[in-house]
Amino acid sequence: MNNKIIDYRTVSYFFNNSAGFAYVALLAAVVSLFFGFRFPWLFLGTLIFGSLFLLVTTTHYGLVINLIDRTYDNYIWILGFRKHNLNSFQEIEFCFIQQSQYKYIVRSNPWNSNEFNKKTYNGYLKFSNGVKVHLTQSLKKSEVVYELKGICKDLNIPLFDATSGKREVL
Numbered sequence: 017m018n019n020k021i022i023d024y025r026t027v028s029y030f031f032n033n034s035a036g037f038a039y040v041a042l043l044a045a046v047v048s049l050f051f052g053f054r055f056p057w058l059f060l061g062t063l064i065f066g067s068l069f070l071l072v073t074t075t076h077y078g079l080v081i082n083l084i085d086r087t088y089d090n091y092i093w094i095l096g097f098r099k100h101n102l103n104s105f106q107e108i109e110f111c112f113i114q115q116s117q118y119k120y121i122v123r124s125n126p127w128n129s130n131e132f133n134k135k136t137y138n139g140y141l142k143f144s145n146g147v148k149v150h151l152t153q154s155l156k157k158s159e160v161v162y163e164l165k166g167i168c169k170d171l172n173i174p175l176f177d178a179t180s181g182k183r184e185v186l
Contacts, residue, residue, distance in 0.1 A: 020084045022170055025093075026077045026151045045069060070095060079141070079149055081108070081171070090149055105143040108173055111164045113157065113186075114138050115179040137179065139164045161186060 045065035074096070080089040086105055091098045116136050123129040137160040139152040152163045157179065165186075168175045176183040 020082065022081045022083070024079045024081075024151065024167065026079055026149075027153055028076050077150075079151065088143070088149070103147070105145060105147070107144045108171055109142045109144055110174045110176055111139060111141050111151070111168050111171075112176040112178050112183065113160050113164065114140065115157075141167070 048060075048065060071094070075092070075094050078091050078093055078098075080091065082088070088103055088105060090101045090103070114137070116138060117133060118136065119131055119133045121129050121131050134155065137154055137157045138150060139160045140148045141151055142148050151167065152160055154160050161175075161177075164175050175186045177186050178184075
């Protein structure tokens with residue numbers, strides 16, 4: 017590893033399917049820009065929907081690891097500005113994958129509802145001081161493994177699979 021400062025874009029701040037909303041906002045911005053020449057008040061719609069598009073598509077969490085100073089910065093990026101959370105560490109122990117379940121209920125009317133259960137896979141980085149940093153999330157385990165393997169290779173640390181209840185090396 018020749019880089020001493022490593023920067024990862026981890027997870028999106030908004031929900032996973034926010035890209036669809038973002039492109040609808042972009043379409044609304046373009047339409048309001050097109051009709052704004054005829055109706056000048058629609059330029060306000062361009063500003064609002066364009067800002068929503070930028071906000072949804074660029075806001076994300078990130079992690080910067082400085083191996084020289086032994087610090088990490090778990091930040092949030094909002095429209096080009098970073099909110100920092102700088103911490104120190106002694107060593108990076110390992111990456112691991114955990115499985116979690118969530119359920120949501122869709123109610124079409126007061127008498128009828130559907131319950132959906134989904135499994136998600138989360139990837140974490142564990143420091144020696146016990147702090148776990150969330151790196152990635154997906155409905156597919158293979159996507160989480162792929163992302164974490166690259167990080168583990170950069171940091172020269174092992175990757176564990178804790179989805180079955182016990183830690184297995186991948």
